[in-house]
Amino acid sequence: xxxxxxIPAALSVPEGENLVLNCSFTDSAIYNxxxxxxxxxxxxxxxxxxxxxxxxxxxxxxxxxxxxSSGRSTLYIAASQPGDSATYLxxxxxxxxxxxxxxxxxxxxxx
Amino acid sequence: NAGVTQTPKFRxxxxxxxxxxxxxxxxxxxxxxxxxxxxxxxLKLIYYSVGAGITDKGExxxxxxxxxxxxxxxxxxxxxxxxxQTSVYFCASTxxxxxxxxxxxxxxxxLTVT
Numbered sequence: 001x002x003x004x005x006x007i008p009a010a011l012s013v014p015e016g017e018n019l020v021l022n023c024s025f026t027d028s029a030i031y032n033x034x035x036x037x038x039x040x041x042x043x044x045x046x047x048x049x050x051x052x053x054x055x056x057x058x059x060x061x062x063x064x065x066x067x068x069s070s071g072r073s074t075l076y077i078a079a080s081q082p083g084d085s086a087t088y089l090x091x092x093x094x095x096x097x098x099x100x101x102x103x104x105x106x107x108x109x110x111x
Numbered sequence: 112n113a114g115v116t117q118t119p120k121f122r123x124x125x126x127x128x129x130x131x132x133x134x135x136x137x138x139x140x141x142x143x144x145x146x147x148x149x150x151x152x153x154l155k156l157i158y159y160s161v162g163a164g165i166t167d168k169g170e171x172x173x174x175x176x177x178x179x180x181x182x183x184x185x186x187x188x189x190x191x192x193x194x195x196q197t198s199v200y201f202c203a204s205t206x207x208x209x210x211x212x213x214x215x216x217x218x219x220x221x222l223t224v225t
Binding site for chain 1: 142144146151152153154155156159161169201203205207212213214215216217218219221
């Protein structure tokens, strides 16, 4: 059974800092891994999706990597801004096109 | 495209009442999903559907029922509501076993059972 863990549970950084959010999964038979952003009281917005055959994906200041052998994915945010404050969720897609979610990392970027 | 829409946005139920959460997508996606999110937790899969007329249980199906009579709609039914069903419910959809694989989410329904 796939389990997804995110560390840290919460993170507070000053504006401008580069930061890394971590996601680990137990079953390496993962088809892809998706990172989401969730603002308070809102739904999920997809940020990046990495296929199992890929090592990383980039979008603007965001870079996500995937290492299936170690069961890890990281989301790198460059030059963080207060507008980046949100909860970040990772989810692995397993057999049957089902996503298994981590509990999320709550990010606060202080101005 | 409106994407994935959900109604209602908020609802308060008394213990033992029933209700249906509505979900509609206009992207002609085959796969649809219902998740619940409890405070401080990730999302857990309740039910999913791979096409009209086909549904299957997820991780936490007890107390819920679904149907899929059309490609667009995937309602979630709560029978005999219990306080443990207080949660935020998200509907999602994806094309299926072909690119793009991304799941698209609705804005959620916040349900309180008292």
